[in-house]
Amino acid sequence: MNPSAPSQPPPPPASPSADVAGRPLLPMAGQAPPMRADAVRNRARLLEAAVRLVAEQGVEKLTMEAVACAASVGKGTVFRRFGDRTGLLQALLDHSEQAYQQAFLTGPPPLGPGAPAAERLAAFGVTTLRQMVAYLDLYLAGDPPAGRRLAMAPRQVRLTHITMLLREARAEGDVELLAETLMGYLEPALIHHLTRQRGMALERLEAGWRDLVARTVD
Template sequence: MSLPLTGPASAQPTAAPRADAAHNRRKILDAAATIVSEQGPEALTMNAVARASGTGVGTVSRRFGDVSALFSALLDDREQRFQQAFMAGPPPLGPGAPPGERLRAFLHALADRVIEQRDLLLAGEAASPMARYHHGAYLGLHTHTAMLIRQLRPSADASLLAHLLLAPFAPSLITHLTRDRTRTPEQIKNAVDELLDSLLTTG
């Protein structure tokens, strides 16, 4: 004897729309990231994202509102992925490695992230230069860096050292180094290693 669809089973029709919405959101964000990476942030329009993602302009607008909100969502999405990697990913970036190794892996990963997403991050920095230091994303990076420094140098001013270690990763400086000075990611990471080695061997 068949049973009527009640309880959890009756909720199945709403599962598909939620899954479709999440899938569309992912497609839109991935398409937006590709446009910024390949054409620059000025090419990011609702029409361009709709075409690249295979969705309608109305869908993009309903999901994100306008280009400014789409920029913010894209930044948050990339930041959440990065935070997940250094907070819960495999070592040495994630937990399980000695603090010195974790800090080095973290700074290298941060260099790669800023270089890869410099146009997107630079657009956000240009809109409000000082806002970076009050944003939850930067505060998360700073808290993590200070925690590792504190483990390495308990008597040091970990908060100040964390700010100074993160300073070279300002999007404007990374853009200047990689574009104007043609420095490679490897050269930047080697220079970061020299700064870090001074911290680890002093005091």
């Protein structure tokens, strides 16, 4: 609702600074406040247990008790670490988003730097589709209202990445709008609709993405 906003895409945040629900992300590795090594390991173990539980049963059934049980710790440990269930879900989102972002920003090619832009773009969509499907309930649970949905930091990181690759691949046309069109194909709500409500296989969505990239940059 800011009519004086520039028509250029906003620059990506220097580091991912908010999760899909707009809450501050945990600091990236290297920026984190000092944490005792055993606390770091303990936290990672709880998150890994939570990731397994979500994969097995979906986010609806994820409770603090279930995480404590799966990680063989007391319930109080989970509450001390994450505060409450919302804090746990936020930490899970941060955890998966960070690994995913690092993979396409700085990881090995063809997803990361080093491959031709068109190949990186194809790999980016396929990886994003898989990330969304794996954590779909978490992404849907963090879905912001319509007026804020498209301005969220993680979406801006993805959009800026697509825009950069389109320019590098010398795509013709209105590159900003082409990037928005490609980005729309990767929205969690669409992936939810196509896979769960329309019964489409992930492989079909991946093939559709590769076709879209070929139409856009070839």
